[in-house]
Structures are given as C-alpha cells and as structure tokens.
Amino acid sequence: MCHGHSSRQSEGGAIAILRGQGRQSGALFNAKITLKNFEEDITTQATFLFEKTNRLPTLGACTLVIHQDGNLNYEDTTRAPLHHIPFDLYEDQMYEISLPARLDLGVGGEGIIGRKMSLMNSRQVIAEGIIGWN
Template sequence: MCHGHSSRKSEGGAIAILRGEGRQSGALFNAKITLKNFEEDVSTHATFLFERTNRIPSLGSCTLIIHQDGNLNYEDTTQEPLHYIPFNIYGEQACEMSLPARLDLGVGGQGVIGRKMSLMNSRQVIAEGIIGWN
C-alpha cells in the first residue's frame, strides 16, 4: 500500500472496513465486508466479518447502503443511494450471502470503488467506511 508495496496479498474483488461507535451505548463496532464476482451474470457474493469490541446488541435486520459519494464527513439525505441491500444477522460473528444483484466492482458509473458504505439497523447508522480494491 505504501508507495505501491504491501505485505498484504490481494484477494481480488472489493473490501470495506466499517467502523462505528454506538451513540447510546458507546460500544465500538468494526466490520470487514468483502465483495466478489465469481462468474459472469451471477450475483455478487458478500462476506461479513464482525468484531464487537464492547457489548453491542444483536444486529437482526440490517441494511447495507452504498452511497453515491465517498465523503464520510457529509450526509446528503436528498440523494438516493446507489444500492440499498436489506439482510439479517442474528448473533453471528461472520456470515456469507449472495446479494440480490450483481454489483459493478469497478470505479465510476455504477462502480462501487471509492464510495461510502453504511451499515444500518432500523434506527441508526452502526458503522461506515469506504469501499476499496481488495
């Protein structure tokens, strides 16, 4: 990564490291989400790894939002998200799923690289990050 060199081996696809802090509980929350397109015309495969550093309630029904922009400091509530993906997580540290559609894992146009990703429960944003190459 630094100056084009990294000891980390590329796994392909895209990755987002989401970080958040519960407003009421103060609980820290980290998630690693990888996105891969294995075959032509098959929906995108997502892997979720969660690290709960303090007590945080079970996530249950969640929504993964991929925003139109990549700005973590500003929320444009008038702009529709690029992707809105509902899913369920109950007490698991990791899960895998096929998304409802195939995502463009590139840059620009409908591509997701460089865009903000938010993980939400029914009431609030739990964690946010930027999608990058994996």
C-alpha cells in the same frame, strides 16, 4: 497501498472496513465486509467478519447502503444511494450472504470502489467506511 507497494496479498474483489458505535447498545465494533463476483451473471457474495474483541450489538434487520460519494464527513440526504440492500444479520462473528444483485466492483459509473458504505439498523447508522480494492 504505500506508493503501490504492500506486503498484503490481494484477495480480489472489494473490501470495506466499517467502524462504528451501536447507538442503541453503546457497543463499539469493527466489521470487515468483502464483496466478490465469482462467475458471470451470478450475484455478488458478501462476507461480514466482525472483530472478535468487541461486544456485538443485536443487529437483526439491517440495510447495507452504498452511497453516491465517498465522503465520510458529509451526508447528502437529497441524493438516493447507489445501492440499498436490506438483509438480516445475526450475532455471528462471520456471516455470508448472496446480495440480491450483481454489483460493479469497479471505479466510476455504477462502480462501488471509493464510495461510502453504511451499515444501518432501524434507520440509524451503526458503522461506516469506504469501499476499496481487496
């Protein structure tokens, strides 16, 4: 992303690098979440890849929240999120799920690019980041 030039090959879809600290377990970890729409009218596929070097907290029932804005420093609790996706996540380093709906992997309107994504467990934010092009 350096002025339009990068040695990294595009994989398509969207990506979010979530960074956080498990408040309950104290475990620091990073997660890379990729989102792809493979075919028309099929729900979005999400792949979670957790960094190997960190101890993963027990996550279990989680919620992936895509917020209306892209500001990591401020949370507007009066606005409903753009997407609120509950799912179960286990202690695997890689995990793939089909989301319940097809997400717009574009910018503006219902698009998710540039918006904040939060990974939550028991109503607590575990990690968050910004969604970008992959």
